[in-house]
Amino acid sequence: MIQQGTGLQEFKLENGQSVHGARKGDYVMYVDGSTAQIITGAGQVNNDVALVGSLLSNGDEIINTPQDGLVFVAREGESMVKDFLPSIAD
Template sequence: MKQYTNELTPSVLALFKEPFSAEQLSGADEEQRQIFKSHAEEMKDRSLVAIWRFATAGSLTRNGGKIEKASASDSFTLEDGSEVNRAMVGDYVVYPDGTRARIINGSGSANTNGSGVSFALVGSQLDNGDVIVSTPQDCALLCQPGNSPAMPADFLAPVAL
């Protein structure tokens, strides 16, 4: 399964500058097109400082762990057409020897589910000191544009579970 990191690749940078496809624009109503146009204009002269991809089932850790079951109710469609659920803080990573570790930080208040639980990210830490390093999805991420406010204090900050 192909994996993606938080690297600022040329394709990520291009998408930041032109986030809406011709297909999306043609399918949008006039109000949506104006919102898209306004967003593109706002981003035109801004740089992209960092990204954090959402972790999902199939995400990998530095020490060989894998998220086998992700508990969020939403999912992403991968390039091969399969779907994977988004992982949450509190979900587990499983290692080849059968041990497990819990995800202890994530998006914080920058992005939560309806119950206030944050989503796991590439870069989220585990309670055993490991870290999520890649995800199989390439379509959803959080961005930190230049000249924008810093992420909230609870972003990637450990939480008590």
């Protein structure tokens, strides 16, 4: 669960709750109370929004999202920005 999203985008979830999207630098809180920082996102040009596939400081990866309103489309033959979900080695 994201502690508090700092993204500019606001989403209304199925349960009616409004939340801000998470970004690179925000924290995920686990059920046991531990936390990890989001370390990759959609790149600066995309406000570093966190995505399914974003990596966390503890080696985990975001695998789902409660929102369904924002998607990124990768088109064949078109490159994504260099800092879009970079590998840790980048």
